[in-house]
Amino acid sequence: MGVVNVTPDSFSDGGRYLDPGAAVAHARALVEEGADILDVGAESSRPGARGISADEELSRLAPVLEGLREFQVPVSVDTAKPEVMRAALAAGASMINDITALRAPGALAAVAPSGAAICLMHMQGEPRTMQREPSYRDVVAEVAAFLEERVAAAEQAGIARERIVVDPGFGFGKTVAHNFELLRSLERIAALGLPVLAGWSRKSTLGAITGRPADDRLAASLAAALLAVERGARIVRVHDVAATRDALAVLAALDGKS
Ligand code: HH2
Numbered sequence: 304m305g306v307v308n309v310t311p312d313s314f315s316d317g318g319r320y321l322d323p324g325a326a327v328a329h330a331r332a333l334v335e336e337g338a339d340i341l342d343v344g345a346e347s348s349r350p351g352a353r354g355i356s357a358d359e360e361l362s363r364l365a366p367v368l369e370g371l372r373e374f375q376v377p378v379s380v381d382t383a384k385p386e387v388m389r390a391a392l393a394a395g396a397s398m399i400n401d402i403t404a405l406r407a408p409g410a411l412a413a414v415a416p417s418g419a420a421i422c423l424m425h426m427q428g429e430p431r432t433m434q435r436e437p438s439y440r441d442v443v444a445e446v447a448a449f450l451e452e453r454v455a456a457a458e459q460a461g462i463a464r465e466r467i468v469v470d471p472g473f474g475f476g477k478t479v480a481h482n483f484e485l486l487r488s489l490e491r492i493a494a495l496g497l498p499v500l501a502g503w504s505r506k507s508t509l510g511a512i513t514g515r516p517a518d519d520r521l522a523a524s525l526a527a528a529l530l531a532v533e534r535g536a537r538i539v540r541v542h543d544v545a546a547t548r549d550a551l552a553v554l555a556a557l558d559g560k561s
Contacts, residue, residue, distance in 0.1 A: 305333030344381030427476025493535030
């Protein structure tokens with residue numbers, strides 16, 4: 304899954320693709336690099352980020368979704384707002400990626416009738432404050448239980464299991480230690496029986512262990528993507544598609560899949 308951030312303030316590429324033409328060109332480059340899914344987001348969720356209105360989010364998204372209509376790969380829209388979900392689905396999105404796991408009032412109902420796929424992600428707290436003091440008794444058990452509860456809520460709202468992807472939400476209300484505990488035990492999340500999405504690309508935990516800034520975390524991001532796939536992730540959300548494909552090709556060859 305290649306990331307297209309149509310934002311002025313994303314932590315690693317904020318402002319680079321705010322112009323719709325630049326965003327669509329970047330999306331095309333990611334597809335040429337081998338992305339199987341594009342994830343378009345118009346609101347940054349980096350730690351400390353302040354939210355924007357649905358109108359502002361939609362005004363950034365609409366021209367980009369229009370430009371992606373002709374694309375052959377499925378388009379996912381990274382949003383937590385029901386109004387934006389409905390508009391994105393009407394504009395041809397085939398997946399909603401919600402870092403709040405459809406907890407906003409009306410979100411389940413916005414996605415249910417569409418037939419689209421949905422990614423349910425775990426986050427402790429909210430982006431503005433989530434990294435202040437993340438705390439868990441047992442991070443893996445708590446994240447798994449949360450995802451199980453959200454999957455049940457989605458199914459109850461009429462979203463078939465086949466449409467659902469789950470994500471432990473690396474970096475969302477988690478310390479470095481929490482992130483590695485979750486990575487170490489990712490198989491327990493995969494044991495929910497649904498495809499697991501993992502997002503490690505350029506994240507601050509990788510900066511914490513390498514001492515490198517966001518634009519210099521490619522090697523660490525590749526290592527994390529590889530370890531996540533080895534532990535059961537089926538989708539990796541990345542900024543650097545070509546390099547990630549190469550890294551994953553090595554793992555596939557090891558597994559006799561190439
Ligand atoms: N991470 C980010 C955004 N959306 N969605 C899922 N499902 N999983 C993730 O790990 C995830 C996500 C944060 O990365 P990015 O989009 O690069 O930054 P920002 O939120 O600042 O736009």
